[in-house]
Amino acid sequence: MLRIIDLNALSEARHMTEDQIAEEQKIVEAAKSDARAFAAIYDRYFEQIFNFILRRTDDEALTDDLTSQTFLKALQSLKKYEFRGLPFSAWLYRIASNEVNKHYNKKKRKRVFSLEEERLFEIIETEDGNPELDGQINILISTLNDLPTDVMEVLELRFFEERSFKEISFILNISESGAKMRLYRAIEKLKKYFTVNWKE
């Protein structure tokens, strides 16, 4: 049976219009002089950052700590923040990613990617519409397990966090072409076992 992975369903990045980014930038500028204005940013992005860290740790208590640490670091170095035409969330993701990396480097434990089952169900389908999901998901998981961690990071940011390549390159501190290269490597690997529907 032909297994199909439909990545198009997940690839619509959470694009913000330029007006929205400019509007957000005003809040950030206000927060630079008055920390209380940071509440709006905290409210807007807490859930996203929490989910991102939870996907990287699979531990709610740890996620709580790291999310809190991420926002604290953001607040403390807000004055150093430079607008680069990206949503402010990209900067928060970068701090969160660094915090997660720091945690794993300190604990010297194997990295975790905790993916929501229902999210995977959204992307896997079969030609006859009768998904033998358990078997397919197991194959998908073992394929993802075989990917290098840096490739998995890009894949997760692109399809689960729905970040654009420009944002991913900023978050992971790599070039945009490097981010694309990593993703293509992942897609090529997936193509060995699945028919991948994806068009960037």
Next chain:
Amino acid sequence: MGRHEIRLRRNRMTSGRIEGYKDYRDLMNKHSRADRLRKAYRLSIIVLGIIGLLFLSYLFFRSSEKSTPTSGVQKISRPGVLINYSLNTENNGKT
């Protein structure tokens, strides 16, 4: 053996549950505490810097004071040479 582990989560975290972890007041408390600590650290660095500068300037002036002679005339003692040896006291200096 992979370099990472892929885990499947049966349930997605609900917004309501994540909301329970939000604590903006705690964040602000931590921020103000960290801010106070940072200010205290900066202040102590400045104070230590000033103390260091004062100490260095004290050492500098002390050493320059030591090297400066107390008067413009150099005193040389010449044992065995009488002070009045060359003085003409017979005719008030007329030769």
